[in-house]
Amino acid sequence: MVEKKAYQDNTMDILNQQLANIAAENQFLTFIVENEEYGVDVLTVQEIIRYKKPTVIPNTPEAVRGVINFRGEVIPIIDLRKKFGFDTKKYNRFTVIIIIEILGKIIGMIVDQVSDILSFSKEDIQETLDFSSDIDTEFISGMAKLDDRLIILIKLEKLLSFNEYKVLNNIDDDKNINNETNISNDELVKEDD
Amino acid sequence: MLDNELLQTFVEESTELLENLEQNLLKLEKRPDDKELIKEIFRLIHTIKGSSALVGCCEITNFVHHAEDLLDQIRNNLLELNSEVINILFIIHDIIKDLINSLIIADYEIDIDRLNLTIREIQNCIDVKNISYKRDKKIALKRSEQSKVYNIKVEFNTELFQTGTDPLLLLRELNELGCFIEVYLAYKRIPDFFEIDPVLCYLTIEFVLKTKMPFEKIKDVFVFIEIDSNVKIEDVTKNYRENIDETLVDKKPGEILVDKGLLSEEDIDEALSREILTKKRKVDSQQINKVLQEQQESRSIQEKSTIKVSTDKMELLMNSVAELVISQARVKERISRKTLNDDQQLNASLQEVDKKIRFLQEEVMKARMVPIGNTFLRFRRLVRDLSRDHGKKVNLVIRGKETELDKMVIEKIVDPLKHMLRNAIDHGIELPEERTALGKVESGTITLDAYHREGYIFIEITDDGRGLDKERIRESAIKRGIISNDNLPAADEQIHELIFEPGLSTSDEITETSGRGVGMDVVKSNIEALRGSISINSMENKGTKYRLKLPLTLSIIDGMSVIVGDKHFIIPINSIIEFYQPNKSEIKSVSGKGESVRIRGEYLSLFRLSKLFSINNNVEDPINGILIVLKDDDKKITLLVDEIIGQQQAVVKSLEDNYDNVQGIAGATILGNGRVAMIIDVSSLMKIAFK
Numbered sequence: 067m068v069e070k071k072a073y074q075d076n077t078m079d080i081l082n083q084q085l086a087n088i089a090a091e092n093q094f095l096t097f098i099v100e101n102e103e104y105g106v107d108v109l110t111v112q113e114i115i116r117y118k119k120p121t122v123i124p125n126t127p128e129a130v131r132g133v134i135n136f137r138g139e140v141i142p143i144i145d146l147r148k149k150f151g152f153d154t155k156k157y158n159r160f161t162v163i164i165i166i167e168i169l170g171k172i173i174g175m176i177v178d179q180v181s182d183i184l185s186f187s188k189e190d191i192q193e194t195l196d197f198s199s200d201i202d203t204e205f206i207s208g209m210a211k212l213d214d215r216l217i218i219l220i221k222l223e224k225l226l227s228f229n230e231y232k233v234l235n236n237i238d239d240d241k242n243i244n245n246e247t248n249i250s251n252d253e254l255v256k257e258d259d
Numbered sequence: 260m261l262d263n264e265l266l267q268t269f270v271e272e273s274t275e276l277l278e279n280l281e282q283n284l285l286k287l288e289k290r291p292d293d294k295e296l297i298k299e300i301f302r303l304i305h306t307i308k309g310s311s312a313l314v315g316c317c318e319i320t321n322f323v324h325h326a327e328d329l330l331d332q333i334r335n336n337l338l339e340l341n342s343e344v345i346n347i348l349f350i351i352h353d354i355i356k357d358l359i360n361s362l363i364i365a366d367y368e369i370d371i372d373r374l375n376l377t378i379r380e381i382q383n384c385i386d387v388k389n390i391s392y393k394r395d396k397k398i399a400l401k402r403s404e405q406s407k408v409y410n411i412k413v414e415f416n417t418e419l420f421q422t423g424t425d426p427l428l429l430l431r432e433l434n435e436l437g438c439f440i441e442v443y444l445a446y447k448r449i450p451d452f453f454e455i456d457p458v459l460c461y462l463t464i465e466f467v468l469k470t471k472m473p474f475e476k477i478k479d480v481f482v483f484i485e486i487d488s489n490v491k492i493e494d495v496t497k498n499y500r501e502n503i504d505e506t507l508v509d510k511k512p513g514e515i516l517v518d519k520g521l522l523s524e525e526d527i528d529e530a531l532s533r534e535i536l537t538k539k540r541k542v543d544s545q546q547i548n549k550v551l552q553e554q555q556e557s558r559s560i561q562e563k564s565t566i567k568v569s570t571d572k573m574e575l576l577m578n579s580v581a582e583l584v585i586s587q588a589r590v591k592e593r594i595s596r597k598t599l600n601d602d603q604q605l606n607a608s609l610q611e612v613d614k615k616i617r618f619l620q621e622e623v624m625k626a627r628m629v630p631i632g633n634t635f636l637r638f639r640r641l642v643r644d645l646s647r648d649h650g651k652k653v654n655l656v657i658r659g660k661e662t663e664l665d666k667m668v669i670e671k672i673v674d675p676l677k678h679m680l681r682n683a684i685d686h687g688i689e690l691p692e693e694r695t696a697l698g699k700v701e702s703g704t705i706t707l708d709a710y711h712r713e714g715y716i717f718i719e720i721t722d723d724g725r726g727l728d729k730e731r732i733r734e735s736a737i738k739r740g741i742i743s744n745d746n747l748p749a750a751d752e753q754i755h756e757l758i759f760e761p762g763l764s765t766s767d768e769i770t771e772t773s774g775r776g777v778g779m780d781v782v783k784s785n786i787e788a789l790r791g792s793i794s795i796n797s798m799e800n801k802g803t804k805y806r807l808k809l810p811l812t813l814s815i816i817d818g819m820s821v822i823v824g825d826k827h828f829i830i831p832i833n834s835i836i837e838f839y840q841p842n843k844s845e846i847k848s849v850s851g852k853g854e855s856v857r858i859r860g861e862y863l864s865l866f867r868l869s870k871l872f873s874i875n876n877n878v879e880d881p882i883n884g885i886l887i888v889l890k891d892d893d894k895k896i897t898l899l900v901d902e903i904i905g906q907q908q909a910v911v912k913s914l915e916d917n918y919d920n921v922q923g924i925a926g927a928t929i930l931g932n933g934r935v936a937m938i939i940d941v942s943s944l945m946k947i948a949f950k
Contacts, residue, residue, distance in 0.1 A: 080575050120935075121826070121827075121922055121927070121934060121935040121936060121937065122826065122874065122926065123914070123918075123937065124872030124873065124874060124921070124922065124923060124924065124937065125872060125873060125922065125923065125947075126921060127377070132913070132935075133918070133927055133935050134935060135929045135933055135934065138582065138585075138929065139824075139912065139916070139917065140914065140916075140917065140927040140929070140935055141917045141918075142914075142917055142918040153601070167501040171916070171917045172917050173917060173918075188547075243827075
C-alpha cells in the first residue's frame with residue numbers, strides 16, 4: 067500500500083515538475099473522466115494534488131464538493147463527473163484534484179485520473195463541433211486529434227459560472243441526495259500532517 | 260502612465276489637497292466674505308500648481324495658473340464672489356481632479372472642451388472685471404499715495420525648493436510693487452562648502468523697499484512662504500524720511516500738521532500705525548477665532564491621517580498576522596494531541612505567545628482603522644450638487660465623524676452610501692413647496708451618523724422626507740412579478756424589504772440618479788459581502804432611516820467552534836448570547852410551525868443546524884445536544900448543534916474570492932489541522948430559518 071502511494075506521489079511529482087517548466091502555448095494537460103480523455107491549457111494549471119476530502123459548503127449544488135485549503139486560500143472543488151452528468155464513482159487512488167486558475171479565480175477539479183501533457187498544433191484542434199444532441203457541448207471548446215486519440219478540450223470559463231450549477235443541481239438533487247461518496251481508501255483521505 | 264515615486268507622491272498629495280479644497284469651497288459658498296478662507300483656497304491651489312510644475316505636469320500647471328488668476332482677483336476684492344464664480348471654482352476643482360486622475364489611470368478621458376470652456380469662462384470673469392479693476396486700482400493707489408519704506412527680512416525655509424517655490428519670483432513680484440533701496444544678503448546660514456546640500460535653500464535676504472502699496476499687499480507676496488519661512492516686515496518709513504521727501508510731490512495732511520509745528524512726525528506715525536494695527540487685530544482675531552473653531556472640528560481627523568502607508572502594505576501585514584494565527588492554532592492543536600498537555604511550562608509559554616499574538620493582531624487592526632469623518636465630508640459636495648439639480652433644499656448633518664472602521668470596509672461602503680444618499684434626495688426629500696404645504700421646514704435634513712455598538716459598526720442615513728411609498732412598492736413588485744397577488748406581505752417591514760429586490764423601482768421616470776431599478780439590491784449585496792446587513796425604517800411623511808450594520812474588521816473574528824455530524828462550524832461570538840441545555844418539558848413542538856423552547860419563561864424558536872444546512876447530525880433529541888441562543892439586532896433564535904469544541908480565533912477567508920456568496924455562510928477559515936471550516940453568518944442564517 068505504502069509503495070503504491072509512493073509510486074502515485076512520484077508520478078505526480080514528475081508531472082508537477084513538468085508543469086513548472088512549461089511555458090509554451092498549445093500545451094495541454096490531459097486527464098480522464100469516465101473513460102474519455104479531456105484536456106485543459108497547461109498554463110492555467112497551478113498544481114495537481116492528491117484527492118483530499120473537501121469541507122462541504124451547505125446548500126450548494128452537488129457538483130461543488132466543497133472547499134479545501136490550497137496554499138492558504140480557500141478554493142472550491144468541483145467534481146467533473148457530476149458536472150458532466152455522470153454517475154458518482156468511488157474515489158480511488160488515481161483520483162486527483164487539478165488546481166486551475168482562470169479569470170483570477172482558483173478552483174479545483176476532481177478527475178478520475180491524470181494522463182499526459184501533450185502539445186497540439188493549431189491544425190490538430192477542431193473548434194466547431196457537431197455532436198448528436200445527447201452530448202452537452204456547453205463546456206467544450208474544441209476537440210484535438212493525436213494519432214488515434216481524441217481529446218476533448220474544456221472551456222474553463224464555463225466552470226466558473228456557478229449560477230448554472232444551481233439549475234443542474236435542482237434536477238438531480240432528488241435522486242442523489244445523501245449519496246455522498248467517500249474515498250474507499252482511508253489512507254488517502256487523512257490529512258498530510 | 261508614469262509610475263515614478265515622485266509622481267506617486269504628487270498624486271497622493273494633490274488628492275488630499277483637492278479634498279481639502281472641496282471642503283473649503285463648500286464653506287466658502289456659505290460664507291463668501293471669509294477672507295481667510297479665500298486665502299486658504301489660494302494657498303491650496305498654489306501648492307498644487309507648484310508641485311505639478313515640479314513633477315512636470317504642464318497641463319495641470321497651466322490650468323491651475325488660470326485658476327490662480329481668478330482667485331487672485333477674488334482675493335484682492337476685484338471680483339465679486341457670486342454663486343456663478345463659486346460654481347466656476349467647483350468646476351476648476353473637478354477638472355484638476357480629472358487631470359490628476361488621467362495621470363494614474365490609463366485611458367482616462369479628459370473632457371478637453373470642458374477644460375477650454377472653463378479657461379474661457381475664467382478669462383471672461385477676469386476681463387469683465389478688469390475695467391472695474393483699473394478703477395479700483397486707482398482708488399487703492401489714492402488711498403496710500405504716501406510712499407512707505409519697509410524693511411523686509413526673509414529667512415527662507417531650507418526645504419523651500421521642495422515646495423516648488425522660486426525665491427527669485429518673489430523678488431520680482433516685490434520689484435513690481437515698488438523699488439528696492441537697499442538689498443543685503445546674509446551669509447550666516449550658508450554652511451561650509453563641503454556641507455552644502457545643493458537641494459536646500461540657505462538664503463537669507465534683507466531688503467529695503469520703497470512702495471506706495473499698502474502693507475497688506477506686501478505681505479501678500481509672502482503668503483505662501485510665511486508659514487514655514489521666517490518673514491519679518493517692518494515699517495521703517497521714518498528712518499528713510501529724507502529719501503521720501505525728495506521724491507514726494509504732494510504734501511500729506513500729517514506733514515502739514517508737522518510743518519505747522521502742531522505735532523511731531525513720530526506722533527503721527529505712531530498714531531497711524533497703532534490705529535491700523537488695532538483695527539487689523541480686531542478683524543483678525545474674529546476671523547482667527549472662527550477658523551480655529553473649524554480647525555478644531557476637523558483636527559482630530561486630520562491629525563490622525565498623517566502617516567501614510569500604502570494599503571497594500573497594510574494588507575500584507577494583516578495577512579502575515581492572519582497566517583501567524585493559523586500557525587499558532589496548528590501548534591496548539593499538536594500540543595493537545597501529543598499529550599504534552601500536562602507540561603505546565605509548555606502551556607504557559609504557549610499562552611504567553613497567544614497573548615502576544617493577540618496584542619499584535621489588535622495593534623495591526625487598529626492601524627487599519629480610520630475615522631469615517633473624511634468619507635462623510637466628501638458627501639457634502641454630492642448632496643450640494645444633487646439638491647441643486649433637483650431644486651431641493653437639503654441640509655446634510657454629519658455625526659460620529661470620529662467613529663473608526665477598517666479602511667477596507669470604508670472603501671467598500673462609499674458607493675452604497677452614495678447610492679442611499681441619492682435615493683434620499685431623489686425620492687425622500689420633497690420639493691420646498693411640498694414641504695411647506697405639509698407644514699415641514701422648507702429645507703430637508705439628511706443625517707449621516709456612525710457609531711459602535713456590540714462589536715459592530717452602525718451607520719445610519721436618515722432623511723425627514725416623505726418616506727417609502729408602500730403602495731407603489733407593492734404595485735411595482737406585483738407588476739414585475741416579485742410577489743404574487745395572493746401572497747401579499749402585510750407588514751410594513753416586509754414591504755420595505757422589497758426595495759432590495761433586483762429590478763424594483765418606484766420612480767416613474769428614469770433620472771440620472773435613480774429610477775433604473777438597479778441599486779438597492781446592489782447596495783444590499785455589497786453590504787452582505789462585507790458580512791454586514793442593512794435594515795430600513797420608514798414612516799410616511801416622517802422620513803426614512805437606513806441602518807447598516809458592519810463588522811469591525813474583515814479579517815479575524817472570535818468564534819465558537821461547534822460540531823454537527825462530522826462537520827465543524829464557527830459561530831461568531833458577537834452573535835451568541837448563551838448556551839443552554841434544555842429539559843424535556845421545555846421543548847414544545849408547534850404543529851406545522853416547527854419547534855420552540857422555553858428559556859426562563861421566554862419562548863424562542865428552535866432550529867436545527869443540520870436541517871438548515873441539510874447535513875447529517877449525530878444528535879436528534881435537543882436534550883442530548885446543546886442549544887445556542889443567537890441574536891441579530893432584536894431577533895433571537897436558538898440553534899441546536901451536536902457539541903461545542905471551544906472558543907477560537909478564526910481568520911476569515913472569503914468564499915466569494917474563488918466561489919460565490921453562500922446564504923448562511925460568512926466565509927471559511929482554516930483550522931489548526933489545515934482543514935477548512937465554515938463560518939456561520941447569523942443574520943442570513945436567520946433568513947434561511949424563517950423562510
